[in-house]
Structures are given as structure tokens and as C-alpha cells.
Amino acid sequence: DAGVIQSPRHEVTEMGQEVTLRCKPISGHDYLFWYRQTMMRGLELLIYFNNNVPIDDSGMPEDRFSAKMPNASFSTLKIQPSEPRDSAVYFCASSTLALRGEQYFGPGTRLTVT
Amino acid sequence: DAKTTQPTSMDCAEGRAANLPCNHSTISGNEYVYWYRQIHSQGPQYIIHGLKNNETNEMASLIITEDRKSSTLILPHATLRDTAVYYCIVSPTTGNQFYFGTGTSLTVIP
Numbered sequence: 644d645a646g647v648i649q650s651p652r653h654e655v656t657e658m659g660q661e662v663t664l665r666c667k668p669i670s671g672h673d674y675l676f677w678y679r680q681t682m683m684r685g686l687e688l689l690i691y692f693n694n695n696v697p698i699d700d701s702g703m704p705e706d707r708f709s710a711k712m713p714n715a716s717f718s719t720l721k722i723q724p725s726e727p728r729d730s731a732v733y734f735c736a737s738s739t740l741a742l743r744g745e746q747y748f749g750p751g752t753r754l755t756v757t
Numbered sequence: 758d759a760k761t762t763q764p765t766s767m768d769c770a771e772g773r774a775a776n777l778p779c780n781h782s783t784i785s786g787n788e789y790v791y792w793y794r795q796i797h798s799q800g801p802q803y804i805i806h807g808l809k810n811n812e813t814n815e816m817a818s819l820i821i822t823e824d825r826k827s828s829t830l831i832l833p834h835a836t837l838r839d840t841a842v843y844y845c846i847v848s849p850t851t852g853n854q855f856y857f858g859t860g861t862s863l864t865v866i867p
Contacts, residue, residue, distance in 0.1 A: 647800075676855075686801070686844075686857040699854065734800050744791050744848060746855070748800030 647749035649735050655755045661723040664752045667716055668737030676746060677710055677720050678734040686734075692718065725756045760784065761845045766862040769839075775832040777861050779845030782826045787849050790821060792830045793857070794841040801844065801857070804830065835865045 648667040656662055668675050676691040690700040695712045703710070707726070712718040722729055732753050736746040762780040769775040781790065791806040805812055805819045807828075812819045818831040832839055844860040 685859055686795075688855060691854065736800070744789060744806055744855075745803040746793075746801075748802070751800055 647735055647737050647747050649733075649749035649752050651752060652750060653753045653755075655757065656725055657757055658726055659724045660756075661721065662725045662729075662754060662756075664720040664722075664733050664735075664754070666718045666720070666735030666749060668718070668735070669747055670716070672737035672739045672747070673715070674738040674740070674746075675712060675718050676736040676738070677718070678736065678748075679731045680734065680751075681731045689720070722754075725754075727756045730754055730756050760847050760856070761858055763843075763845050763858065763861045765859070766864070768864050768866055769832075769835045771837060771865050771867050772834055775835040775839065775863060775865070777830040777832075777843050777845075777863065778827065779829070780827045781845070781847045784825050784847050785849075788847045789849075790819065790825075790828050791846040791848060791855070792817070792819065793844045793846065794839075795844070795860070796838075796841045804843075835863075837865050837867065839863065840865045 650665045673694050677689040678686055679689055680686045689702045690710045691698055692712045708722055710720045732751045734748050734751045736748040738746040789806050789808050792804040793801040795801045805814055805817050807819045807821050821828045842860040842862050844857045846855050
């Protein structure tokens with residue numbers, strides 16, 4: 644298995660632009676998580692899905708952030724418009740109930756907003 | 758919010774056991790203790806988890822006190838590749854909503 648796949652690995656964009664981060668979870672996993680990591684705030688859970696349905700989005704910082712999971716093999720995290728304070732590493736992780744909390748993380752997308 | 762307290766940093770000599778403590782005094786009866794680590798520039802990696810009993814796998818051992826208010830992750834023979842930030846997390850049995858906190862930065866010294 645290729646593991647959790649994220650794209651792009653690096654993204655540099657200008658303030659005000661739309662940014663879309665992509666994630667492909669491990670096949671058969673029915674939970675998908677989006678995290679953000681910064682030096683100041685550490686690793687934060689933004690949102691998670693179960694069977695493609697958003698369960699808890701209380702960690703999404705503001706309305707500029709949105710996440711979708713149109714099918715079991717694909718999810719997006721969109722920021723529109725982007726701001727310099729959104730610069731961070733964004734991780735996607737997947738899991739299934741049988742794993743009892745073992746989440747598999749992708750390599751992350753390093754986002755820089757100038 | 759993170760419900761655990763860990764030391765900010767620790768050092769360990771290569772080849773020796775690394776013992777990483779974690780306090781979780783407000784842990785609930787249905788919450789597991791999970792340990793993850795994050796090697797620089799990589800995504801976090803699952804290590805081990807437990808509820809009440811001590812657990813061991815190929816990576817580490819987890820010792821949970823009888824009152825479940827604290828635990829210790831043991832890396833039996835630390836190597837340079839074990840240098841990482843180690844996170845102790847408590848979460849309900851479904852284990853799906855993790856709050857990572859700041860973790861312990863472990864440096865293994867040659």
C-alpha cells in the first residue's frame with residue numbers, strides 16, 4: 644500500500660489566492676483527518692470525516708477554510724482567500740475503527756503564503 | 758485541548774533505554790493512552806496504545822500506573838533514529854479525535 648498520499652508537497656502562493664490541498668487516504672480506511680502544524684500552535688486537528696461525512700469541524704479556524712470528501716478515496720482542504728498566517732504544514736491522516744486509534748499520516752503539504 | 762503533561766525535552770544515550778513520562782491525571786474510564794512520535798519534517802507515526810494493562814510491541818513498551826493517572830513509554834535500546842518529538846495522547850475508545858499537545862523532544866546522543 645502506498646500509504647496516505649498528499650499533494651502538493653510544497654505550495655507557495657500569494658496572499659488572497661485560493662489554495663487547494665489534496666489527500667488520498669489508505670484504501671479501506673473510513674476515517675479521514677486534516678491537521679495543521681505550526682511552531683506556535685503545534686499540531687491541531689482541523690476537521691475529520693467518517694464515511695465521507697464531516698463529523699467535527701470545530702477546529703477549522705474560520706470561514707475561509709473548507710473541506711470536502713466527495714468519495715472514499717479523495718478529500719480536499721481549501722483556503723480562500725489565503726493569508727500569511729495560514730502558512731503551516733498541513734497533514735492528512737486516515738484510520739478505521741478496527742485500528743483503535745492508530746492513524747496513518749501522510750507526508751504533509753508545506754504551505755507558504757507570502 | 759490536550760489532557761496530558763509531558764516534559765519539554767529529554768536526552769538519552771544511544772543503546773540505553775529511553776523512559777518518557779506522561780501525566781494524565783484527569784483521564785476518564787473510557788479513554789486510552791496513545792503514543793505517537795514525529796521525526797523531523799515527517800508526519801506523526803503511531804507507536805503504541807493501552808487502556809489499563811501494560812503493552813509491548815516491536816517498537817516500545819507502555820507502562821500505565823494502576824490508577825491510570827500516568828504512564829511511561831519505554832524505548833528499550835534507543836538509537837539515533839529515535840530522535841523525535843514524542844506525543845502522549847488520551848482519547849476515548851474510538852480514538853478518533855486527537856489533541857497532540859507539545860510533546861517531549863527526545864534527543865538520542867551518540
